[in-house]
Amino acid sequence: MKIISIANRKGGAGKTTTAMNLSVALAKKGKKVLVLDMVPQANLTFSFGIKSSTETMVHVLHAIHALRVNPRPRRKKSK
Numbered sequence: 132m133k134i135i136s137i138a139n140r141k142g143g144a145g146k147t148t149t150a151m152n153l154s155v156a157l158a159k160k161g162k163k164v165l166v167l168d169m170v171p172q173a174n175l176t177f178s179f180g181i182k183s184s185t186e187t188m189v190h191v192l193h194a195i196h197a198l199r200v201n202p203r204p205r206r207k208k209s210k
């Protein structure tokens with residue numbers, strides 16, 4: 132598995148365009164591609180035709196953080 136991050140603090144640098152075209156190109160070559168849109172404006176998500184979603188990566192990251200801070204207690208095995 133390869134992880135490709137496209138990041139730059141500068142806006143308008145071509146991150147969204149690169150991410151979309153690169154992911155589509157890799158998928159067309161037969162690669163399994165998972166695109167994670169980490170930007171709250173979600174332009175990359177919208178570029179794939181997804182109009183709206185109540186759950187975003189922010190929710191996923193909050194959930195992961197909450198689990199790390201307060202891990203669920205392990206259930207005792209029933210006898």
Ligand SMILES: Nc1ncnc2c1ncn2[C@@H]1O[C@H](COP(=O)(O)OP(=O)(O)O)[C@@H](O)[C@H]1O
Nearest residue numbers: 139140141142143144145146147148149150174
């Ligand atoms: N390789 C490129 N050549 C010319 N224009 C580009 C290129 N990549 C992106 N753009 C244009 O630049 C603008 C900003 O691109 P975008 O991908 O939205 O940047 P970012 O996500 O970094 O803010 C868009 O209008 C896009 O069409």
Ligand SMILES: [Mg+2]
Nearest residue numbers: 146147170174
């Ligand atoms: Mg962008």
